[in-house]
Amino acid sequence: MNASVVDYNGLLQSNLNRVFGERDAEKRIAAIRDLYAPDAVIYEPDAIATGHDAIAQAVEALLTSLPPNFVFTAIGPAVGHHGLGRLRWRAGPPEGSVAVTGTDVVRIEDGRIQSLHVFLDPAGA
DSSP states (O other): OOGGGOOHHHHHHHIIIIITTOOOHHHHHHHHHHHEEEEEEEEETTEEEESHHHHHHHHHHHHHHSOTTOEEEESSOOEEETTEEEEEEEEEOTTSOOOEEEEEEEEEETTEEEEEEEEEOOTTO
16 A cells, blocks of 8 residues: 555544534444445444444444534644554533543555544543
């Protein structure tokens, strides 16, 4: 794979906004199908989801558990090389204090996310 053709920032920012930031389930599954390989896997601290439908269900469960005004915001651009990329993010109410921060680490194959590892920062970090 030619690492120079991967738009790490575009792909990871799209994932943050179009998947984890999208409350409309139909738009979200369309984004998942666009951004993720069919057999992609998301690894969260307490869960694993494999495939488009399971990823959509995991994100739906997450968003349902959060207040409706909760938003995810990138902390700077994503970076990556040789098929691996990372994006730091924060989340909370748009005008409120940050509730959680973390980092998404992805493995990309053929321009799509093959795996996503979600790392949550310890409270107060």
